[in-house]
Amino acid sequence: xxxxIFLDRDGVIIxxxxxxxxxxxxxxxxxxxxxxxxxxxxxxxxxxxxxNQSVVGRGIIELAAAEALNQRLVEVIEQAGGRIDGVYxxxxxxxxxxACRKPQPGLITEARNDWHIDLSRSIMVGDAxxxxxxxxxxxxxxxxxxxxxxxxxxxxxxxxxxxxKITIFESLQAYVEDLxxxx
Numbered sequence: 001x002x003x004x005i006f007l008d009r010d011g012v013i014i015x016x017x018x019x020x021x022x023x024x025x026x027x028x029x030x031x032x033x034x035x036x037x038x039x040x041x042x043x044x045x046x047x048x049x050x051x052n053q054s055v056v057g058r059g060i061i062e063l064a065a066a067e068a069l070n071q072r073l074v075e076v077i078e079q080a081g082g083r084i085d086g087v088y089x090x091x092x093x094x095x096x097x098x099a100c101r102k103p104q105p106g107l108i109t110e111a112r113n114d115w116h117i118d119l120s121r122s123i124m125v126g127d128a129x130x131x132x133x134x135x136x137x138x139x140x141x142x143x144x145x146x147x148x149x150x151x152x153x154x155x156x157x158x159x160x161x162x163x164x165k166i167t168i169f170e171s172l173q174a175y176v177e178d179l180x181x182x183x
Contacts, residue, residue, distance in 0.1 A: 001118035009051035011127030011149020032173035037082030057093030103133030127151035
C-alpha cells in the first residue's frame with residue numbers, strides 16, 4: 001500500500017479569499033507552496049488535494065467551473081515542476097451534512113480506496129481545524145497544521161486533545177523541508 005500526502009487547497013497552496021475563489025482571477029498561489037510541491041514530487045508519496053468548495057453548493061459558481069479551476073491549478077503546479085496525483089473536492093454547502101465535507105473523512109477515504117493508500121503512514125496538511133479533524137477521523141497517521149491561510153486564527157480553536165496530535169509549521173514549504181531532513 002502507498003503513502004500519501006493530503007493537502008488542503010485554500011490556505012495551504014493558495015490564499016483564502018473572503019468572498020470565495022470564484023474564478024482563476026481570484027487565485028493567488030503561495031510561491032513557497034510551488035517550491036514545496038516541486039520538492040514533494042521527488043518523493044514516493046501520492047499527492048492529493050482534498051478541498052471543501054461550498055462555493056458550488058451555495059450556487060455561486062457551477063461545478064464545472066470549480067473543476068476547471070482545480071485542473072488549471074494542477075497544470076500550474078506541474079509547469080513549476082510539481083505533481084498532483086488526485087483532486088478530491090466536496091462541492092456541497094455546509095448544511096447538507098454530507099460525508100465528504102471536512103471535518104468528515106469522506107474525501108480522504110475516497111482517495112484511499114482509489115489509490116490503495118495506507119492512511120496510517122500518510123500525512124494530512126491543512127490550515128483549519130476541520131482539516132485536522134478529517135485526517136484524524138480517517139486515521140491519517142501524521143497531522144500537520146500550517147499557519148498560512150487561516151492557520152493562525154484556527155490554531156486558537158484547537159482543543160488540547162487535538163493539539164497533542166498535530167504538528168505545526170509556518171508553511172507547506174517549512175513542513176516539506178522538515179520532512180526531507182527527517183526521511
